[in-house]
Amino acid sequence: MRDFGNARAAAPATASGPVMSGGLVDSVFDRANQDPGLPAIARRLGPAGTAWTRMTAGELRDEVVALAKGLIASGIRPGNRVAVMARTRYEWTLFSCALWAIGAEVVPIYPTSSHEQVEWILKDAGCVAVVVEDEPGIMTVGSVCASLPRLRHVWQLDAGALEALVQKGRPVPATTVDSLRRIVLPDSTAVVAYTSGTTGRPRGCALSHRNLASPCDTLLEGWGHTGAPPGEQPAVLAFLPFSHVYGLMIQGLCLRGGLLMGHEPDLNADALASSFQTFRPTYLYAVPFVFEKLYKNFLRAAQQAGRGALFERAVRTAQDYALALERQRMGAGHGPGIDLRLQHALYGKAVYRKLRAALGGRVCGAASGGSPLNRELALFYAGIGIPVHDGYGLTETGGGITAQPVGREKTGTVGRPLPGVEVRVADDGEILVRGPSVFQGYVNDDPGTHMALRDGWLATGDLGHLDPEGYLSITGRKKEIIVTSGGKSVAPAALEERLRAHPLIHQAVVVGDNRPCVGALITLDPEFVAHWRGGLFAQDEVPGREAREENALRQEITRAVAAANATVSRLESIRVFRVLPEPFDVASGLLTPSMKLRRDEVTRRYAVEIDAMYQSSSRVPRERRTEELPTWDDSDDVFRRVR
Template identity: 70%
Template sequence: MRDDALAPAAVPPLTGGLADSVFETADRSPTLPVLARRTDAAPGVWEEVTAVELRDDVVDLAKGLIASGISPGHRVALMARTRYEWTVFAHALWTVGAEVVPIHPASSRDQVEWILRDAGCVAVVVDDEQGIMTVGTVCAGLPRLKHVWQLDADASARLAEQGAVIPLTTVESLRRIVLPDSTAAIAYTSGTSGRPLGCALSHRGLAYPCDVLLAGWGHTAAPPGEQPSVLAFLPFSHVYGLMIQVLCLRGGVLMAHEPEMTAEALASALRTFRPTYLYGVPSVFEKLYKTFLRTAQQAGRGALFERAAQTARDFAEAEERRRLGTGPGPGFDLRLQHALYERTVYRRLRGALGGRAVRGTSGGSSLSRELSLFYEGIGLYIHDGYGLTETCGGITMQPLGREKSGTVGRALPGTEVQVADDGEILVRGPSVFQGYVADEARTRAALYGGWLATGDIGQLDSEGYLTITGRKKDVIITSSGKSVAPAPLEQRLRMHPLVHQAVVVGDDRPCVGALITLDPEFLAHWRAGLALQGESPGREAREENALREEIARAVASANSAVSRAESIRVYRILPEPFAPDNGLLTPSMKLRRDAIARHYAAEIDAMYEARSRAVRRPGTEETADWDESDNVFR
């Protein structure tokens, strides 16, 4: 059991609800820019919203909600992209004591129906006509649902007009009766297996980790003397995005909204908004790395980039040993090389991210140590964070000056983390959720004596640093009884530029296998760089052989980190990626392993059958050792 004091544990106690921060900031610093959004006239220009402007928008909308019959305790779903109106609606709902139910706008009809019914929502906010159509197909079976508001049809302005007759004193009266332990949000788990569960999160629970992080680490989010700024692009429907929103508004961090999740929109937003702090999921930071590599190769500087990247990792690793007291730090030659690449490479890479970012956080799943070291080496420390929907977001952080890549840091002040005998991570603290909506049995199973059983497996080292090794339910047990955690293998596979996604399989099979999808952009670049000569049929065969060799190298690299019994022996390259649209990824970009296994059941069977025939000894039904990996393309 650990309770590591990484920062001052004494943060100002919460006395009301999350909406109070909007009003308090407006009173204290009315002209402080708190939000930013793209303008319609010029996509590269950002319109800033001051604290007093945000407060006035929240008040006007809160009046409209009251006039529409929204009362304390009512639940309203926000099924919209990451946009300014999402933030205003959330804080207006919290102002009147209502509860926010975030839903990803790309959720299927069945998912939307389940969440609206399970949460008992009385209203839902959608982006556009598509959202109207989705809700329209299910609302007949939802007698509690009274309102559907469409943002693109000026729902905010219409509600504000409707609420003009409501006095300000009514709004203030409702805001002041919101208690810290009132429920602020019903956030649904990602639903990687089975139906998602609604987690009741209190105002206190959502505020606590944000306040602790601001108290201990807020000064590191920007260069000295500058206002910290964050580009919000991950969905607010996920607790990670929700936590970032709360943290920014409670800490005076300028937050920009980028509703488009495309690579082009993100790249443009980073260049023009120029955030001082980055956050994302591992796939975002992996994609950025591959984009750096592809751009360098297209300019004929691929070898230079790879040398610079290795120097960055070596430099960061030496710096880590120095700060942890296990080494002297970078030697003269390494410092000289690093200084050279700083002038020729690293500065340009940071420029592609806006040029002002100093640190960042990766969450949602594990970030590889190699990638963390790369970013630290180029002057942008990206640390891996840990948290769950049930913990209102982050519960660990890297101690300043003692950061250790490859771990998720140590428990936040006031939070306790321990690892059970079977490797499961247990958490206790102020941010642990209130329970699952209408599911006391699951709540009792998750909470025991105040401890939350996270379902994750990991390790605590002697200094209290936590390392996540996977999900308890995801552990694969082969037919020989070998237990394998798939996450580390998948993580290493994705480090190869051609690999987009990977899911490891092998339950009740003779060996571990993998399903792999390719990165379409890097694949096109790779094909263009082959420059294979000859007639088309021959060229295609040589190209396929070259691709097999590249993926075989990726598999060999992944296998180098595990024992022979845990290594990948069979794999398939799939023709299409896993995506939320095909039901194989959650909206927060996590693998739906059960759905993937069902969807590709025939391919998985064929993969193992082909390998079984290949290793079966002539004249007998016995099989040889599954020693060599088998590169099988679908």
Template identity: 70%
Template sequence: MRDLAPAPPAAAPLTGGLADSLFETADREPTLPMLARRPDPASATWEEVTAVEFRDEVVDLAKGLIASGISPGRRVAIMARTRYEWTVLAYALWSVGAEVVPIYPTSSRDQVEWILRDAGCVAVVVEDEQGVMTVGSVCASLPQLRHVWQLDAGALEELVARGEFIPLATVESMRRIVLPDSTAVIAYTSGTTGRALGCALSHRGLASPCDTLLAGWKETTAPPGEQGSVLAYLPFSHVYGLMIQGICVRGGMLMAHEPDLSGDSLASALRLFRPTYFYGVPSVFEKIYKNMLRTAQQAGRGSLFERAADTARDFAAAVERQRLGRGSGPGLDLRLQHALYERTVYRRLREALGGRVRRATSGGSPLTRDLSLFYEGIGIYVHDGYGLTETCGGATMQPLGREKSGTVGQALPGTEIRVAEDGEILVRGPSVFQGYVGAEAATRAALRGGWLATGDLGQLDSEGYLTITGRKKDVIITSSGKSVAPAFLEQRLRMHPLIHQAVVVGDNRPCVGALITLDPEFLAHWRAGLALQGDAREAREENALREEVARGVAAANSAVSRPESIRVFRILPEPFDVTNGLLTPSMKLRRDEIVRHYAAEIEAMYQSRARPGRLHSSEVLSAWDDSDNVFR
């Protein structure tokens, strides 16, 4: 082993199941608001649900589950968006010792069939008629499946009515026999390279990162004396969403749900609910930044925004050097500039998240240093952490008062992180999963002497800060033998306002290339700003577009060596999406499928050396000759 990060003391161990914390809170603080819900999606008001009301709903639903034959160890799938009923269902199932199997509601028929059959689910809860039809089309191959419950058809109300005769003591007795090491969730991996594997996550494993983060970081979720509040919107079908739900319930924070992930709906929910803490994946923070820039440009204040953004990054970098003991902090001129923009720009930017957020968390993939510094500079520090399904979510976090942008922080207390000789990140700790369901060989390959081989590549510095450099399986090896981790370049590309998605390619090719999709909203705004008229307007617009994207590629290349740089690229006509099979339900790139789908475009892109007329000159960023070192 090459590097080792120390493991600070851990949080107190779990003594029961995940549902226990809800019952304990209801006994201790019965009137504490725990959930917020809207009477209907169009409502501008939120109704608060107290701890005792939440518990009573869970108990009533648990009775109905018992009456329907749901017992300890039974597996029940939930195929729904992030909504109030998801949380109530999960805690009701955990109260009776059942195991939750989350399924993305956007999953294909084949994916739904695979998960229900592989997990051996006895019941599935869907949102609407479309979900019923999807499950109904595969029921013949699922002999264990006994119930299909539809939320929008009143399924929960029917379950509550069915369980009226079940005594409270029955629920209590079943809840009390749930052990910390009992399986709570079977969470399926994203399946980027093949069949999804079901990760068995215990009650202890899911609670561990939640309790550790609450013990060390809860003070950051709200101003002193205020209850923290979070708008849950990312899918509970992903372990990140489950961890946020667990933190809110276990930490007594107020949680609201927003099932609609469209930009307008999320923006409206943030303005109305006004959370004190925000969380997201890097693409969300990128999108918010681009929306801020686009709005400023449309108002004729684009230059002001860019100057304010540069000042924010410079200010945050100076503050970071000071807190890490490497500098004296922002100088007088920088402080004055920052104070001016605080009054005129930053305060308004924070309103995009409701106006009360001062801290946030990013997960799912690394956040770029530039973006992290921007948010810190406008007054919203984004904690970039690291974890995966097999670690029940978070394994690292930024230490308070010693945050370092561009890294994912240090190992959580009680967790150990090592980097192997080949650069692979290894994790050991209480949140590591129990194994893959029905896949002993895959479990043995992943768990090596108590250490989880994550498949991620990274580096640990002398202070234990972890930097993620990519995935082992994604590393590109060019025909000259140069190894390139694509994730960093892709992150840099997405920072350009026009670029929505990027996939770096180049296996067995003479150089690195990129497939690029465009942000439709920013593209429309950019085109409107060109105001081209006259003959050949469309051709001139396309030329200008290629030149602008080429500038984005050049900016990304500035951060890597010449042999690692992108030398050719192709702009694609449509985005990678779940519906076209190029993204997983958790929005991860299906790289192998993308390469197969666009094989002709990739081939044409690399044939540009032999037939230079096939590509616009701006899509070939430099000639390929010996001086470029691309063949060495």
């Protein structure tokens, strides 16, 4: 067993961060007292593309107090649980702060959750109230209210609930809020965050104020100076869902660190592009899916402008430059040579500056979480001037527990343990964690809590390894390991990551439990497929065009599968695959709010396609099977499905 703990950050950081005596919202009140004019929130009051208005720390504190008074007048008491079922918007932040100010507990729910999921979470947590965003939210909660006797209030944001609560609370003295806030202790429960449910029913993780504050304070102290150029206030655009602990950590970083925070509720490409241009963040928090999508958008735009070859050369130069710098940092090289520096400088003006401009022109760094970031992609972003600090955490740890040490970043890993955190890898490869952010336990599940917490160590369920310098690499989940009928164990994550690196491939799910070989379900990126089709043949080549396009696509996907297979042994390689008609998404229940695959649901939903995929393979004569070419079912007409 390899054990690394209390790893030093390259920038100064303490093992425990600032001494905490109260709750999370105290930082809002302290900031307002110390610097009431500091911009705290940026709000866009009109549609996408309109200007942002700034709310000061003093104004935010006053709005928190006004809403907290309304909650008190409505009968919300310390220890009550209130669910928030809305997208990432200002009111989410306001409600969470107001609830914490009176000692209540927040239960995040993703707004597109199914009736069954909403019913389960509200009942299991014992919520007395729920905040919804719109009419669909009201309908979802209304359909399950009969089974929720403890639920007393349903507040709809878009129907004026916030204003009504503020009005209702006017008679309540502000001193009442202050008195309740002062009795909140660091170890009081702040959030009951439900796991994403990738392999079963979600479980409620009780997280204290200290659990949530600890990683935020440590990151702010050791890494905070990387969030903006010297002398500028860091600005963060929050667009990841606050229903996930990563989103909550981003909110906590902004509130506790005095960062300017803007909210973007829409995750579609146009909305994000508009917000990047108008809000102009200095630091980007995202998941690998977002970084992958941004890269593919850059590539598609370059190809449409007739500069695809230039872009690909610039990408290789950026990666080579970043890799040379990394080797220099780690004492394994002398840094970029003069030729590489000249090439990098040339592409800096012709390409990299334009890529950074697409993100608002001020982004000087980024963080990736939720799942490991592809090493080549991380090198690309570092090479264009946006170093991405890959980290690791989970719901049960209140957010991050590892991060890339500043000045000693090692791509392909998720960094080293944060100061105050201990990480071990058990003999079976499972990652064990101990530290101040580890949760209090699962709500209403003592047996599950005892299984997860062993002598103070959290058994994460993730597999990984620590290198001699203490850098952690994630290799998969214990529950996701595939065992073929031949007894070969396969971790799917690396294969899926490699497949997603191809511009045409949007998502991939590796399957093969109790099957003769490993297979894959693949979805395509509709936008990139349309772009790829447009440039494949001359427009006047009409006869037989569709058949040739289909054949060319088969070859491209087969090459992508072969490239992924080159990274693993033959017994671990993908032998059959099927292209599915549409991407997985959150609304269909096949992705979690943090964009992770719900594997059990995917394999259940596509059981017929999986069976057909293996049956088609078994019909191929043995002499026709090759080591290089996995089977493509002839019934797959992908273009008809993605048009």
